Amino acid sequence: MALYRDETRVKKANPHSAFETVHKPGVKVPYSGIYRCVNCGDENCCNKGDPFPPQNHHQHQSQSPIGWQLLVMAVQK
Known part of the structure; x- marks a missing residue:
């Protein structure tokens, strides 16, 4: 779970x-922010245009696939 101070x-x-x-792992990140794996809960900061972490970035306890879902969107003005 992402933490915030203010x-x-x-x-x-x-x-x-x-x-x-x-x-899916390896595709381009559409929005900068914090993404969480829908199957294991691992979180990662990702920048727009960079690829999502690859499948072998971390290992799940189960055989469930890695799937990144936006948790916190970074908004720049």
Whole structure:
């Protein structure tokens, strides 16, 4: 679970498809932010345009595949 220090600087997101999509390892990151694996809960900071961590980045206890889902979107002005 992502931690934050100052709750006045965090906004709850309105429904947005960016938070619903699960991405496969190695594909390009669509939004900079913190992504969480939907199967094991591991979190990773990812930059827009970079590839998601590869399948062998970390190993699951089970045979479930790695799938990255946006948890916190970084917004730049």
